[in-house]
Amino acid sequence: MGFSLSPLAQQNGFRMEAFDTVGSTNAVALERAQAGDPGRLWVVSKKQESGRGRRGRAWATSHGNLAASLLLTGTFELKTAATLGFVAGLSLADALDAVCPQGAVSLGVDGIGSSVSDLRVELKWPNDLLANKAKLAGILLESTHLPDGRFAVVVGIGVNVVAYPEDVPYPATSLKQLGAACDAETLFLALSDAWQENSRIWDEGRGLAEIRKRWLKRAAGIGSEVAVRVDGSVLRGIFETIDEDCRFVIRDNDGERVKIAAGDVHFGAVASASAG
Template sequence: MTQFELGVEAKRAGYRLTGFDAIGSTNSEALAAAAAGDPGGIWFAALHQTAGRGRRGRQWHSTPGNLAASLLIVPDATPDLIATLGFVAGIALNRALGVVLPGGAIRIGIDGADDRDRRARIALKWPNDVLADGAKLAGILLEAAPARNGRSPIIVGIGVNVVSAPEGVPYPATCLRALGVDSSAQDVFEALSDAWVEAFGLWDDGRGVARVLEQWRGRAAGIGADVAVSQDGKVVRGIFETIDPAGRLIIRDESGGRIAITAGDVHFGATASARS
């Protein structure tokens, strides 16, 4: 099996790890561990997924050398708070990418490159993507396992395009190698495992959701810009105003009304401002 390593803070916090060269799906492996009664706090990481999946049952394209990682946890929180773990994963992934990008720093803002240096701008896209220069670099997927003893095991799945980006997808995509980053999937995972400890501690079994969302907003793509959200064939357009305390995307429409979006596919820029 491939040699992945937990970061220092992750080891100190008692997390465990199983690594793979290739696997069908790290999320499926984590779900199986949950069904077998694993107490949680274990990562499953792989260099290649042959049956990865994304949000809404879509395929997650993964080629050898990219990172697929899933964390099984059993949080002590209500379902509404557990749903905000995607934002925890977002800020953890943002911090991890800050470690592996040149100079150990990132620049935050609306989609696009920062003219002041050559580093790619990293931003979090609601609800579960990480962008670099407006192109998808990473994705997050939460899945719940059947509850036991009144608590629901949760799988936090994370995929990062390290050495290649998928082709033939209906959105721009990029990878770390295309951004001039030579870090391996193992490097990204080690940084991610430590960044998760900090972000999850901030969440604090749901008591720190407000602080998590504040940090997420500060790293968000598109706040204040035109946005379009596709929901089951319907498109809602307006200005991306904020993320509310429940993690919903708030759009201000042409009439000045505020619309709360709980799920959908988000588009910025020319696509968002176009009128059908």
């Protein structure tokens, strides 16, 4: 089975460029934008060799994982475009709900079985997706100005379908590890479909309040202790919510309510071990 777009995505004018192996789907999408592509283009691959994560971190994927980048062009504000990460997270979570089979069993390293029907998918601010508290996917937004005065934004989505990195300072997992019999092509088909509904609700930022409401229903760590690394310093407190602009809101140790626009978030034991 090869990659394909959902019928609804095709009806709405979305296109796709698929690779078996690629350096970076985000880089290809940005190149297409500079070459005059009108947008609504998905660039997808089952292997990414030189991808990028947040803050310039390397993000390579094993063959069989999903790397998908969506190129969009427009005139809306960059601040508004930044909230597309929340649209992407919701769309991926909805896609996983659609394709993960119920009742499949995975045996962990301790020999204990876990059922996919018990899978807990959560969204971790700003742009990660967790499955049973371990990182399953990451999202990276990049943008560029175009010669005609518009700008392009690329929504990059990387999912650990068959393998996950083991040399990272946080728990990670893959769909295979969780017992889900789903391949990259099946997941992308569902993702391209789920994007249609969530982007319709988002409506170039006009529906952000509803996106925020939906995101909070899937949010990881609300009410728990958190440490946020911001520009070399660490803020600690309790994660309360995200505000109307999707900023991270914590109640710090002095009882003050702090709003954070960008930072690395760590919960619980990982907060103590990794963010200090």
